[in-house]
Amino acid sequence: MPQEAQFTILRAARLIDGDGSPVAEQAAILLEGDTIRQVGTRETVHAPEGASAAEFDYPSGTILPGLVDCHVHLIGIGDGRAGDELVTLPDEVLTVQAAENVRRHLYSGVTTVRDCGAKNRTTFLLRDAVEMGIVPSPRLILAGRPVAIIGGHLSYFGIQATGTTECRAAVRQLIKEGADFIKITATGGSTRTSHPLRPSFDVDELTAICDEAHKFGKHAAAHCASSQGMVNALDAGIDTIIHGVHKEADGSDVYRPEIAERIAERGVCVNPTLGGAVTRIRMLESMESDLSHAERADLDTMRRASEVRMDHFARMRDAGVVMAAGSDSAWGNYRMGDFQTEIEAHVMAGMSNMDAIASATRDAARSCWIEDRVGSLRPGMKADALVVEGDPTEDIAALRRVSDVFLDGIRVDRDARV
Amino acid sequence: MPPTADFTLITASRVIDAKSDAPIDDGAILTQGSKIVSVGRAEDVSAPEGASVDVHHYPAATALPGMVDCHTHHNGFGDGRMGDDLALLSDELLTIQSARNARASLYSGVTTIRENGPKNVTMFRLRDSIDAGLTVGPRMHLCGRPVAIIGGHMGYFGGEVTGANQTRALTRQLIKEGADYIKITATGGSTQTSFPLRPSFEIEELRAVTEEARKFGKLTATHCLSSEGIANSLEANVDMIIHCAFRDADGANNFREDIAERIGEQGAYVNPTLHVGRSSAWTLARKRDDHGLTPQERERLDDTLRGMEVRMDDTRRMIDMGLRVITGSDSSWGNYKLGNTVYETELLVHAGYSNMQGIMSVTSWAASALDMDDRVGSLEPDKEADILIVNGNPAREISDLWNVADVFFAGRKLERGSDASLSAVRQTPAQL
Numbered sequence: 001m002p003q004e005a006q007f008t009i010l011r012a013a014r015l016i017d018g019d020g021s022p023v024a025e026q027a028a029i030l031l032e033g034d035t036i037r038q039v040g041t042r043e044t045v046h047a048p049e050g051a052s053a054a055e056f057d058y059p060s061g062t063i064l065p066g067l068v069d070c071h072v073h074l075i076g077i078g079d080g081r082a083g084d085e086l087v088t089l090p091d092e093v094l095t096v097q098a099a100e101n102v103r104r105h106l107y108s109g110v111t112t113v114r115d116c117g118a119k120n121r122t123t124f125l126l127r128d129a130v131e132m133g134i135v136p137s138p139r140l141i142l143a144g145r146p147v148a149i150i151g152g153h154l155s156y157f158g159i160q161a162t163g164t165t166e167c168r169a170a171v172r173q174l175i176k177e178g179a180d181f182i183k184i185t186a187t188g189g190s191t192r193t194s195h196p197l198r199p200s201f202d203v204d205e206l207t208a209i210c211d212e213a214h215k216f217g218k219h220a221a222a223h224c225a226s227s228q229g230m231v232n233a234l235d236a237g238i239d240t241i242i243h244g245v246h247k248e249a250d251g252s253d254v255y256r257p258e259i260a261e262r263i264a265e266r267g268v269c270v271n272p273t274l275g276g277a278v279t280r281i282r283m284l285e286s287m288e289s290d291l292s293h294a295e296r297a298d299l300d301t302m303r304r305a306s307e308v309r310m311d312h313f314a315r316m317r318d319a320g321v322v323m324a325a326g327s328d329s330a331w332g333n334y335r336m337g338d339f340q341t342e343i344e345a346h347v348m349a350g351m352s353n354m355d356a357i358a359s360a361t362r363d364a365a366r367s368c369w370i371e372d373r374v375g376s377l378r379p380g381m382k383a384d385a386l387v388v389e390g391d392p393t394e395d396i397a398a399l400r401r402v403s404d405v406f407l408d409g410i411r412v413d414r415d416a417r418v
Numbered sequence: 419m420p421p422t423a424d425f426t427l428i429t430a431s432r433v434i435d436a437k438s439d440a441p442i443d444d445g446a447i448l449t450q451g452s453k454i455v456s457v458g459r460a461e462d463v464s465a466p467e468g469a470s471v472d473v474h475h476y477p478a479a480t481a482l483p484g485m486v487d488c489h490t491h492h493n494g495f496g497d498g499r500m501g502d503d504l505a506l507l508s509d510e511l512l513t514i515q516s517a518r519n520a521r522a523s524l525y526s527g528v529t530t531i532r533e534n535g536p537k538n539v540t541m542f543r544l545r546d547s548i549d550a551g552l553t554v555g556p557r558m559h560l561c562g563r564p565v566a567i568i569g570g571h572m573g574y575f576g577g578e579v580t581g582a583n584q585t586r587a588l589t590r591q592l593i594k595e596g597a598d599y600i601k602i603t604a605t606g607g608s609t610q611t612s613f614p615l616r617p618s619f620e621i622e623e624l625r626a627v628t629e630e631a632r633k634f635g636k637l638t639a640t641h642c643l644s645s646e647g648i649a650n651s652l653e654a655n656v657d658m659i660i661h662c663a664f665r666d667a668d669g670a671n672n673f674r675e676d677i678a679e680r681i682g683e684q685g686a687y688v689n690p691t692l693h694v695g696r697s698s699a700w701t702l703a704r705k706r707d708d709h710g711l712t713p714q715e716r717e718r719l720d721d722t723l724r725g726m727e728v729r730m731d732d733t734r735r736m737i738d739m740g741l742r743v744i745t746g747s748d749s750s751w752g753n754y755k756l757g758n759t760v761y762e763t764e765l766l767v768h769a770g771y772s773n774m775q776g777i778m779s780v781t782s783w784a785a786s787a788l789d790m791d792d793r794v795g796s797l798e799p800d801k802e803a804d805i806l807i808v809n810g811n812p813a814r815e816i817s818d819l820w821n822v823a824d825v826f827f828a829g830r831k832l833e834r835g836s837d838a839s840l841s842a843v844r845q846t847p848a849q850l
Contacts, residue, residue, distance in 0.1 A: 077552070089550075092543035095510035096517050097552045125510035134515055417835030418522045418757075418843050 006033055007053035008383070008409055010063055011042050014391060018065035018361035018376035020354070023393055029063060031383040034408035039377050056411070058387050061403050064357065065377050066111025066138075066384030068364035069339045071242060071271050071326025074098035074126065075118045078335030084192050087156040091122050098126045101330055102137035104337035107414040109402050111384035112375075114141040114326065114368045116183050116221065116242065119157045124178045136412065139384075141368050143183035144174045146223070147209055149200040153189030153223060164208035167201070171212040181368070182213040184238075186222040187229035190332075196225040197249050199232050206236030219369045221271070227256050234262050240324065240367045244270040246312050253308045255315055264320035269367035271326040272313050274349060275342030276334045277306040282341075283333055310349035317350070324367035325360035340399045353393045383409035423472040425450050425465040426829060428805060430481040433457060434813060435797040436782040439774070441813050447481060449803035452828035457797045474831070476807050479823050482777060483797050484529025484556075484804030486784035487759045489660065489689050489746025492516035492544065493536045496755030496845075498701060502610050505574035509540050516544045519750055520555030522757035522843045525834040527822050529804035530785065530794050532559040532746065534601050534639070534660070537575045542596050554832075557804075559788050561601035562592040564641070565627055567618040571607030571641060582626035585619065589630040599788070600631045602656070604640035605647035608752075614643040615667050617650050624654035637789055639689075645674050652680050658687040658787060660746070664732055671728045673735060682741050687787040689746035690733045692765040695726045697754040700848035707849070723850065730769050737770040744787045745780035757843040760819045773816045780819075803829035820844075 008031040015027030017039065028045035030038040030053070038045050047053035075094040076086065086094075098118070105113060115123050123142045130137040147170045148155035150162060161170045171182055186201060188194030201209075206222070213220045214237070221240035222233040226247040233241060241263060246255045263270060284291060284299040291299065317323055327342040329335060339360065346356040365375025374382050385406040390398035405412040426449045433445025435457055446463035448455040456463050465471045493504060493512040504512075516536065523531060533541050541560050548555045563577035565588055570578065579588045589600055604619060606612030628638045632655075639658035640651040644665040651659055659681060664673045681688060702719040705711060711719065737743055745766060747759045754761075759780065767776040785795020794802050805826040810818030825832045834840060 090539075090543050090546065092510050092513040092540060093547045093550065093552065096513055096544065096547040099514045099517065100553055121508075122510060125508050126514070128508065129511045129514045132511070134518055413836050413839055415836035416839030417833065418518065418525060418839050 006409065007031065007047045007051055009045060009047060009053045009055045010058070010385065010387065010406070011056070012058040012061040012063045012387060015039070015063040015377065016354070016357055016393065017378065018358060019378065020358050020362070023391070027063060029377060029385065031406070031409040034383050036377060036379055036381045036383050038379060056404065058403055061387050061389050062391055062398065063377070064386045064388065064392070065361040065375055066386050066405065066407065067109050067339055067360050068112040068368065068375050069105065069110045069327050069342070069360070070114045070324045070364040070367045071116050071273060071328050072105065072113045072336065073117060073328070073331050074101045074113070074115050075122055076101070076330030076336070078330035078333060080333045083154065083190060083331070084156060087119055091120055094119055095122045095126055098122060099129060099135045101336040102126070102130070102135060105339065106136055106138045106405065106407065106412060108337040108339065109386040109388070109399070109405055110138050110339050111386070111405065111407050112139040112141065112365065112368070112370070114181070116143055117146040117154045117157055118144065120145065121177060127178065136416065138407065139374065141180045141370065142178065143181055144177055144179045146183040146185050147171065148185045151193035152200045153185035153187070153191040153194040153196070155191065164204055167205045167208045168212045171209055175216050175218065179218065181218050182209060182220045184209055184220060184222045184233070186233045187225045189223060189225050197247060197251055198226065199228045201232070203232050203235045206232055206238070210237040227254070227259060230259050234259070234266065234268065238268060240269045240271055242271045242326070243273050244316065245309070255312050257315070257319065260316045260319040260321055263316070267322070269322045269324045269363065270316060271324045271367060272309065273326060273328040273342070274306070274309055274313065274345035275327050275329070276332050277302050277309065278345045278348070279334045279338070279341050280332065281306060313349040322363050322366065323359050324364045325356070326364060343399060344396055347396050353396045356396065357392060423470040425455070425469055425471045427463070427465060427471050427473045428476070428481055428807070428826070429460045429474070430476040430479050430807060432480050432811060432813070433797060434480060434482040434777060436483045436778055437796045437798060441480065445481065447797055447805060449826070449829045452803055454797060454799055454801050454803050456799055474824070476823060479807050479809045480811050480813070480818070481797070482806050482808070482812070483781040483795055484806050484825065484827065485527050485759055485780045486530040486788065486795050487523065487528045487747050487780070488532045488744050488784050488787055489534050489691060489748045490523070490531045490756060491535055491749065491751045492519045492533055492756065493540060494519070494750030496750035496753055498698070498753045500610070501572060501608060501751070502574060505537055509538050512537055513540045513543050516540055517547065517553045517555065519756040520544065520548070521553070522755070523759070524554060524556045524827065525825060525832065525840060526757040526759065526843070527806040527808070527819070527825050528556050528759050529806070529825070529827050530557040530559065530788070530790065532599070532788050533561060534748070535561070535564045535572045535575055538563060539595060545596070557794065559598045559790065560596065561599055562595050562597045564601040564603050565589070566603045569611035570618045571603035571605070571609040571612045573609065573611070582622050585623045586626040586630045589627050593634050593636060597636065599637040599639060600627055602627055602638060602640045604651045605643045607641060607643055615665060615669055616644065617646045619650070621650050621653050624650055624656070628654045628656055645672065645677060648677050652677070652684055652686065655684065656686060658689060660689045661691050662688045662736070663729065673732050678736055678739055678741065682739055685742065687742045687744055688736055689744055690729060690736070691746060691748040691762070692726070692729055692733060692769065693761040694748040694752050694754045695722055695729065696761070696765070697845065698722055698752050699726065699850055701753040703848040703850050730765070733766070733769040742783065742787065743779065744784045755843065755845055758845050760817070763819065764816055767816045773813050776816050777812055
């Protein structure tokens with residue numbers, strides 16, 4: 001059915017293209033259907049001769065690319081419960097929660113998410129619902145279940161593989177079900193039966209996973225809560241390192257510059273996930289006077305750990321590593337709809353506001369292998385845009401003052417609750 | 419946001435408590451937490467001296483109990499798709515759709531529903547999600563899956579059984595899973611492998627269900643698209659007859675006064691589901707006006723219109739006979755979407771109810787039909803503070819039930835979202 005092209009023009013006090021260009025003043029952008037056609041100024045951007053356009057003006061606002069959160073757990077609740085407990089909920093309940101989470105994230109300005117691990121087929125079935133038009137959602141880049149060793153981190157989500165053959169089979173199965181990338185847990189994590197300071201898979205198993213993913217044009221991302229996991233993942237040809245924690249097998253925080261150099265050389269992205277700790281610290285600080293002894297101890301530990309992580313973050317950046325923002329919400333106490341905290345954490349760790357925004361747009365898109373479609377405002381890119389009140393390069397908290405969200409060129413009704 | 423004050427005081431031009439015969443002019447309702455404390459004339463209702471009160475004034479509106487819809491299908495889309503096709507979708511997707519429908523219904527003013535046929539455990543899972551605070555929806559009176567014969571109506575939802583032993587076992591299983599009542603399909607229906615003009619279960623199979631349900635204090639309801647199904651259901655002491663279509667095995671419409679009288683004698687409720695047919699007629703009429711109809715569609719429209727007339731007549735007779743006819747929308751089935759329950763109540767008014775009776779049929783009488791009248795369906799002290807505020811006066815003009823100003827659920831005013839999103843849920847009439 002031939003349909004008349006739908007033009008939309010957004011105008012604002014300023015525009016950040018996400019590509020790292022300086023802020024453009026008195027900017028405007030022309031959208032045609034789901035695609036960006038023109039980026040320029042109030043004077044230069046017009047609908048084609050004779051065509052009408054929907055027009056939106058934000059006299060004191062800033063237009064940015066829709067945010068890309070390269071690390072979410074859509075089935076999470078963010079109420080502090082452990083993954084081991086979350087997984088005991090029925091798949092139907094987890095899918096309902098995922099539908100609530102994608103809505104929340106979209107309304108907060110995130111137009112693309114990469115889900116880094118869900119139980120069974122829940123996120124694939126959520127995608128069915130999104131495609132049927134019954135759930136408003138950002139673009140979904142899905143892993144399905146992570147590939148884990150027996151007892152390994154997130155193994156309770158449904159895949160425990162041993163040996164290269166099983167690893168390869170797991171990847172094929174996930175791709176058959178609709179996986180857009182492969183998530184591997186290369187070390188243990190919060191999963192009770194796992195060992196965060198130790199690597200999980202052997203290098204040949206990791207290599208089989210990465211090779212198989214690459215064969216089908218998919219990327220692979222590895223959870224690494226300690227240094228040996230990063231080394232193994234790099235040996236195997238990984239594309240994104242998640243957490244990127246420099247820790248020795250004895251638990252000591254030792255920054256390993258040679259690992260950072262290899263990451264930078266290979267163009268591997270690191271998704272540092274600093275926001276979860278910041279959320280938890282802010283939460284505990286807000287109830288400072290009512291803290292139990294255990295919570296006070298937790299706060300001290302979190303503060304120290306967060307400081308170390310931020311220091312290592314800064315060093316990896318200095319070594320030339322691409323830092324891709326991904327919240328890891330709704331894991332732990334970090335609820336969805338608050339990617340802004342992760343971006344703020346990047347600023348706290350030493351990034352300029354502009355670099356932190358790029359880490360949550362262009363660089364996050366790059367880590368998801370979709371930088372040719374989303375993550376920056378350029379002609380030909382998908383018409384995903386966020387408009388906020390104020391100037392986030394001056395005050396990063398401006399990212400929380402969301403005026404409008406556009407997904408595929410359509411203004412999202414952020415008040416819709418049905 | 420939970421109310422920060424101790425009490426909530428709602429005043430309105432009139433309050434319909436759904437117990438008294440007439441509205442209370444210049445009425446007020448005082449609630450505390452999730453419960454109603456007092457109801458009466460505004461001058462007589464106030465919070466205790468010194469208590470903090472959150473006050474809501476509705477100067478041109480009516481306050482009435484949140485609506486009770488005795489017949490829903492939350493899995494459904496109301497886009498004309500067959501149940502046979504619906505059942506092919508994954509349970510997870512159907513649960514998401516149910517969550518969406520539950521919100522649409524709640525925001526339209528329905529605060530209690532009885533679900534008549536979802537797939538597998540999807541509605542139990544939705545209720546789990548609501549209880550866990552992950553999403554919102556009305557109070558739910560659930561059946562789990564309907565009890566059906568092999569190939570019978572809604573057998574695809576997972577509850578096909580044969581023999582009194584199996585019907586009894588399934589009843590126990592459903593109650594174990596959390597069923598509040600048992601739904602049985604006593605005749606075929608739209609299910610492709612079923613026979614709407616024929617009874618499904620034998621009486622002894624039905625009786626095993628009703629006896630077992632009663633043992634645990636649960637009610638039963640049967641889907642009946644033909645007269646013998648109704649007669650069998652009455653023989654088995656079923657508590658509610660759904661659709662209640664008086665048709666003989668050859669398809670002839672034949673109002674059976676003897677059967678109707680027995681319904682009255684046994685005190686069974688009747689849920690006529692009048693609008694679900696009209697919603698299909700509207701869809702066809704719209705297609706007729708926009709693109710034209712095929713000969714088959716033309717015939718289907720004519721059949722539907724004729725069927726509606728007969729069902730309206732039969733409902734009028736049952737109302738005249740004093741049967742307990744209540745509102746149950748049957749949405750989202752066929753082309754009828756949840757969030758539009760009022761259409762059914764309007765048709766009951768067209769069939770003979772006064773406006774006030776129509777309101778009762780979707781509030782206090784409906785609550786009685788579900789055996790939930792101790793908690794919901796009327797505005798009385800100690801009942802749940804489920805309160806619907808509509809602009810206008812539905813006691814004078816029943817369609818004012820559409821003009822929802824606010825919905826209070828368990829004492830909390832709901833955030834219903836943007837007007838655009840709410841009106842997207844509303845279905846509009848077509849010229850028939």
